[in-house]
Amino acid sequence: MSKRQSHCSSSNFAALLQQFFVERLMQQRAVSPQTIASYRDTFRLFLQFAQARLHKSPVELALADVNVDLVLTFLRHLEDNRHNCARTRNSRLVAIRSFLKYAALKDISSLAVIQSTLAIPMKRFDRPLIGHLSRDEIEALLAAPDPNTWCGQRDRVLFATLYNTGARVSELIGLRVGDVVLDKAPCAHIHGKGRKQRTVPLWRSTASQIRSWLPRIRSSPDQILFPNRSGNPMTRSNVTDRLKLAARTATRQCPQLSSHPISPHVIRHSTGTHLLQSGVDLSVIALWLGHESPATTHMYVEADLAMKERALNTLQPPHSRIARYRPPDRLMQFLESL
Numbered sequence: 001m002s003k004r005q006s007h008c009s010s011s012n013f014a015a016l017l018q019q020f021f022v023e024r025l026m027q028q029r030a031v032s033p034q035t036i037a038s039y040r041d042t043f044r045l046f047l048q049f050a051q052a053r054l055h056k057s058p059v060e061l062a063l064a065d066v067n068v069d070l071v072l073t074f075l076r077h078l079e080d081n082r083h084n085c086a087r088t089r090n091s092r093l094v095a096i097r098s099f100l101k102y103a104a105l106k107d108i109s110s111l112a113v114i115q116s117t118l119a120i121p122m123k124r125f126d127r128p129l130i131g132h133l134s135r136d137e138i139e140a141l142l143a144a145p146d147p148n149t150w151c152g153q154r155d156r157v158l159f160a161t162l163y164n165t166g167a168r169v170s171e172l173i174g175l176r177v178g179d180v181v182l183d184k185a186p187c188a189h190i191h192g193k194g195r196k197q198r199t200v201p202l203w204r205s206t207a208s209q210i211r212s213w214l215p216r217i218r219s220s221p222d223q224i225l226f227p228n229r230s231g232n233p234m235t236r237s238n239v240t241d242r243l244k245l246a247a248r249t250a251t252r253q254c255p256q257l258s259s260h261p262i263s264p265h266v267i268r269h270s271t272g273t274h275l276l277q278s279g280v281d282l283s284v285i286a287l288w289l290g291h292e293s294p295a296t297t298h299m300y301v302e303a304d305l306a307m308k309e310r311a312l313n314t315l316q317p318p319h320s321r322i323a324r325y326r327p328p329d330r331l332m333q334f335l336e337s338l
Contacts, residue, residue, distance in 0.1 A: 012107060013063045017043065020102050032195055034170060042095035045082075049074050063103060063110045068117050071096060075120075086125035093120065132270040133260060138163055140254035141262075144246035150216065151229070155242050157213045158226045162264060164206045165190060166271030166289045169264035173234045177214065178221030182207045192290040200288060239264055272297070 025031045025039065047058040053073065054065060071093075078084040078092060097118055104114045133141070142159050146152035162172055171190050179189045186207035187199050202210075210225070217223060217231075224233045240263055247262040260266065268289065275285050286297040 013061050013066075014059050016063065016103050016106055017099065019106070020099050024102050030195075032193070034193075038091065039095040039098070042092045043099075045078070045092070046074055046096065049077055063107055064113050066096075066100065066117060067113050068120065071117050071120060075123075086123045090122045090125075093122065131261060131266055132273040133257075133266060135274060137250075137254055137257050137260070138267075138270055138274075140250040140257065141243075141246055141267075144250040145242075151242075153213060153216060154226060155246060157209045158239070159243070159246065159267070160206050160209050161188070161202075161226075162267050163271055164188075164203055165200045166268045166275075167200075168192070168268065168290075169236050169239050171290075172264070173224075173226060173236070173239060175225040176221065177217075177219055177223045177225055180207075180210055180225065182211050190290065193292070196290065198287065198290050236264070243267070 021036070021039070025036060047061070050061055050065065050070060051057055053070065054061070056065070075089055075093060078089050079086070084092075097120075100114045100118055104111055142156065142163065145155035145159070147156060158172070161167070161175070162169075165172070165188055167175075167188075167190055171192055174191060175188065179191075180202070181187050181189075182202075186202040186204065188202055190198050190200060192198055217225075217227060224231075226234055228234050228238060243262050243264065247257055251257045272285055272289055275288065276282070280288075282297050285291075289297070291297050
């Protein structure tokens with residue numbers, strides 16, 4: 001390949017990547033800022049990895065360089081060196097695939113390389129049972145923040161709203177004063193994944209806590225409902241840290257809390273499980289939590305051992321003795337032993 005052809009190929013890749021973000025993601029698909037940030041982080045990591053491996057700067061990289069070997073090695077790097085789980089590895093691959101599908105429409109000459117890279121499969125992984133806290137553990141956690149401090153007051157309202165709504169942490173820290181209604185039918189308007197919005201009712205106790213909190217911040221509609229001390233939105237890690245701090249305090253009154261991992265997602269799962277235990281229909285829980293797939297909501301049934309035990313108690317054990325199966329010959333015994 002001549003220097004001119006190489007330069008055109010490299011500049012074509014750089015231009016394609018910029019067009020992918022600006023035209024495809026922002027203008028044509030109008031994806032959420034969270035998706036933009038996720039894809040951006042993926043390509044930051046990928047370009048840094050490609051530069052170290054191929055000794056090419058990002059602007060010198062050609063579309064043909066993004067082949068099966070490079071992408072597979074990058075995915076192994078994520079798992080082995082960055083210790084990413086299979087779920088994170090798959091999300092990075094989704095971003096790369098999305099770009100390559102767009103590039104295939106713009107650069108037919110690289111179609112063979114792109115198709116082979118698109119054939120890389122997602123990695124299967126075990127889905128652990130959903131962890132959740134009991135009602136007593138939730139009550140201890142909600143009461144743990146110090147009500148005599150500004151941060152403690154905020155955390156009490158923050159945790160109560162988190163448990164009431166079952167919101168994702170990104171949804172919670174994005175709530176603004178104008179998103180909550182505190183009159184006769186209190187509710188929160190939550191901006192969820194994929195730009196989907198849902199309305200979740202608030203308990204009167206939660207609405208009362210929010211109402212008492214508002215004088216401590218600016219009450220304009222566009223004001224973040226749960227800011228940090230600087231007035232900016234809290235981060236995911238900030239919320240997690242505050243939860244863990246409250247858990248350490250609550251453990252004195254509720255020692256069993258020390259055996260549970262504590263995170264905003266665990267509180268969300270606790271909301272779903274408690275709704276299920278209270279007899280709320282799965283379809284309503286799916287709407288409450290903003291689940292796109294009913295299969296996600298069914299995981300709460302899998303996690304609720306008490307519900308399974310109640311189902312077992314309705315079925316009487318058989319009284320007849322069941323004969324043990326014995327393989328008829330040695331070949332079948334071998335197969336049974338595998």
